[in-house]
Amino acid sequence: MNKPTRIIATAFVLIVGAVPGRLRSQERFSSGWTFPVVSYRLKNGLRVVLSEDRTLPVVSVVVAYAAGSIREQRGQTGLAYFLENLMFQGSENVSPLQHLSFVQKVGGELNANTTLDKTLFYETVPSSQLPLALWLESDRMRSLLLAPGALEKVRGELLDTHRRRLATESYLGSYDFFNDLLYPDFAYGHPIIGNGEDLKNLSPEAVRDFYERYYVPANSVLAVVGNFDVARARELVSRYFDTIPPGTAAPTPPLPRFEQDREVVRTFRDALLPTPGFHLGYRLLPLQTGDRYALGILDYLLLRGQSSRFYTRIMKRDLTAYYLAGGLEERLGVEAFKVSALNNNEVMADRCQKAILSEFDRLKVSLVSETELDKAKRLYRMDYLRRLSTTLDRALFLTDAAFADVALPELAAEFERHMKVSPQSIYSLAVRLFVPSNLVVVNIRNR
């Protein structure tokens, strides 16, 4: 099953932002931890965030482009993911797959990731190799080779991946069907991997246009976290990125409209599926001030930890499901609360679904106790700390913050707002948002 992903930095993405041209140090996070942050912008618009950490001799470099699947047009699904893969196929001074071998030769690790709004590339290398990481990233930012052979190679690989996923992830079809219903707007709802037909038909021109439009400094963030001297890092960043032509920043897409006057319930049938189950989700619109913090904590209360309400009820008490996943999901300003379950038979699936819906209803009839709320907040805090625990985690966190364009100290306030969520605020949002007109259910049946 393709698990629903939870975008954990939700609040920061929306509210926090960069501080162009200003230096900051020792921003204090109310989570009880401090780390230094320096942020500035190059003349070509590239936002740079540097954070020193002398604990280990490693450094993480993240280059993120505001070039996620939301930028794709109909008929071009999978284009952002295609570019992510193409970025490993060589640039002017780095031959195909050499990027990978350069990093591996020094003992480093690398990866890339495409989301709805961004495509991210990242390396963690021994700190002495910071020049190498920046050289590699700058070369593919400025001079990716869009050779026909490389395009066809990536196309073949992705079609193969697509075929494998369909063959091995039994519930992928039902999950895509569910997302289409929950996010009816094309830009927000279509799968990041795209569909096979679109991948087959992607033209070299479309790929080149996407790269030239979005893979530019003005549309990007560079975050470096680890064991380095700031002066040296600034010198290296300047050397490798200053002269890359700026391009233009892509505007933020408009928020979609969502109109549904009653719950939507559909059945997805596939005789080859091992067991039945369901996907269930509330699309959370419209949000009021403070709802995002309450939702952030509610996520932990309902589904995180071994003693969360859903886990205790379904997996420990009722024993009606053998798989339960979900949580709060944010897609560039659009939030949804999702739950997916797999059950041994249809009777169990129905019971499980009723239990989940009754747990949502319970939020509307009685206040959550302070004790339970405190427990959820502590789990939230631990996850918050975990999101900062490695140099790479912190670089990704700071990348999100920089894209959101608000001063970094606001992060501390964001954390505090989560800690101040009250039982009343949970009750208030439950009454307004967990209503049939926001509900989408897909029942999965295997006969």
Next chain:
Amino acid sequence: MRKSFPAVPLVLACGLTAALTLAAPAPASGQERFRRTPPLPDPFRELKLPAIETATLSNGLTVAATRRPGFPVVTVQLVILAGEADSPADLPFVATLTARMIGRRTRESSAEETAAMIDAVGGDFSVSVSMDYTVLTFHVPAEFMDRALELLRLMILQPEFSDLEAATAKRILSYELRDLEKSPEFAGRRQLLRLLFGGHPYGSAAVSWDVIRRITPRDIETFYGLFFRPNNAVLLVSGDAVPSASDQRLTLPFAPWTRRDVVRAPLVPPPANAAQKICLVDHPAAEDFVIFAGNLAPAPTSADYYPFLVLNQVLGGTMGSRLFMNLRESKGYAYEAFSEAEFFKSCGVFWAKARVTPQTIGASVEEIEREFRNLAAERIVPDELEVAKSFLIGNLPLKVKSLEGYAARLSQAVALGLTESDWGKASDSLMLVNADRVLETARRYLTPVPLVVIVGDRRRALPALGAFEAVDIYDSTGAFLMTLRKGEVK
């Protein structure tokens, strides 16, 4: 959508791709000179791991503390010096089930209440069981260290192994096993260990549902009584500003734990596989075929350990290593080809692994064995040696960058009796490896004929199996079905 490295699909036309790339027009002209070649590194910064400070209580419990500065999360671990190899021969996986039941019901709390107490400190609790040891791990915000220790005390000193909890633990394990068994990699590793170790205690990792279902709460309680003793355990605490190992905050909770003699004879590794043996595990759902070709490796305390790490790196550590360059880039037989190793207390095990099409099974096995023979016959060239050492030394700090990575390395060092040269000075040990030592090690561990396990759809494999004199066929659970001899394949 996240990429998965180093797995990359087969492209038989790599040479063609490179040619087309070269033929493409240059995207930029007049570039600065510094862009043309990779830059020189900045000065090397050495990995310095904090010292491990220890104290021993009167009941035999060793307490160890290390300072990991800079982050307000504390890791509390209890290492029990008994693992899967200590499960009774007829009941493999008792060690795992015992560990899974610790942390659930206690004499003072139901399983739900225990879970709520863990969540209440905002921590996470996990158990892991390897061949030689078991680790219970808490990660908690620093201010909850005392409560984590108290919870650990409750779990360890007052566990309750009820029928209901045992049934729940077995049910969860069965779901996990069902998921794992879908993976050809899991099936291949399991079969390799089964056949390499046979009746040896290290063969007990070859778990299957039919043995798990027979385990009773009494078996679990017996295992707990035998091995969960303070004189057979180490308490590890790591984090920013943790107390010293002899501090009462660490020692008092476990002072009432009762000592009892623990009998654990050192394990003698079995002989290496030395005869040609090809096996096929039938995995009808598998798209491709995965070949495992492996044998025994040195123990982590052996003088051969660091040379072996270099050897393994040269053989198949990355996409630049021999297996990948030969099987994928040169011959185009494999989607991917690497080598891996696992190390237990008394020996290790390694294997080359290649994902291939049915048509290339025979040729791939031949090439893997050729690579083994080449490494055992000729000294590696200086460039290969340096690249391998550079990777291994550069990768050392990356292994401990996460809370989990640090905790795993720390518990491994303690449980396997590693020394300072392994914990804080591994880079020095790697630096000392030379081509002669790699050759000696290769002769010792790569000369014996490897055991070959192929996982995939038996029907699609049949034509390719004719390349071998004899192939033992096993079903997807690893049960022996038949031997197929050359000439019998149709």
